[in-house]
Amino acid sequence: MNKLKEKLASKGLKATVQRLYVYEVLLNSRQHPTAEEVYREVSRVLPSVSLSTIYNTLETFVEHKLVNKVHNDSGIARYDAFVETHHHIYSENGEVIADYYDEKLAELLNDYFTKKKIKGYEIKEIRLQIICSTKEKESKK
Amino acid sequence: MNKLKEKLASKGLKATVQRLYVYEVLLNSRQHPTAEEVYREVSRVLPSVSLSTIYNTLETFVEHKLVNKVHNDSGIARYDAFVETHHHIYSENGEVIADYYDEKLAELLNDYFTKKKIKGYEIKEIRLQIICSTKEKESKK
DNA sequence: CATTAATTTATAATTATTCTTATTTACGAA
């Protein structure tokens, strides 16, 4: 968490209490919360916080690559403080339901795209959307 | 295009002129248009068409897997009539900028996930988001 | 401490999408 202060400082951003809490909420949630959800959480410790601030803060974090913005098919933005490369498992209805870390896969893809370039483009990052159904049984439509 | 009529019929959906035009616009666009863009195009040949109809139609197509819904980081939905497996190349600002077809890659991923199961989940589909910068030179921020 | 630019707050505005309801239409049956 103090890392955040340093990072903010290094980018000329102020370490406001709002920013610290927003970041903390993201770190403590493995559920990719929406702006609204972050707002509710931060409000518990900082009741005066404004929803605009949450949006501003999240957007600032995204711009400075401290946080990733993830979209599901419903179009509501979700935020993810884990910026190391990882992938997302989606349910068939488009919800992000889990993170998926896989170093071997990363290696495999890296090898593949080292050999096979896509002409005209330089690859910065590859993200997988793994669409799954849960195995138990068909869930309600 | 007559395939569409058949497909609609086979699903008990009516082949309305609106649906035919919406589909045609999608087929003729390699740019993953938004609902608004589809609306503008369809309006040219069918001036009385309603934006609601465009949304309804697109949603119907998505439900019946005739069309894919794609999201970029801006949260505006885009639609893609090419439902065969392919991936999307994104610019760093989150726009979908190109399609990427790669059978070898599909095979590779298929092999990989045939061996390595993700427990609790059954994989239905894998989509890559390939984030790229164009090679010319850094484009404006 | 005082200064100042950055940030936050509160609220209004915007925008994409969904909902509602009356009207129209496609399509199978007669």
Next chain:
DNA sequence: TTCGTAAATAAGAATAATTATAAATTAATG
């Protein structure tokens, strides 16, 4: 061909997520 009916469309209102605006507050600096 015409008819009946469920399905689909049109128009506009409603909703929800996000962005913009402007005044008040605050972090960082000297």
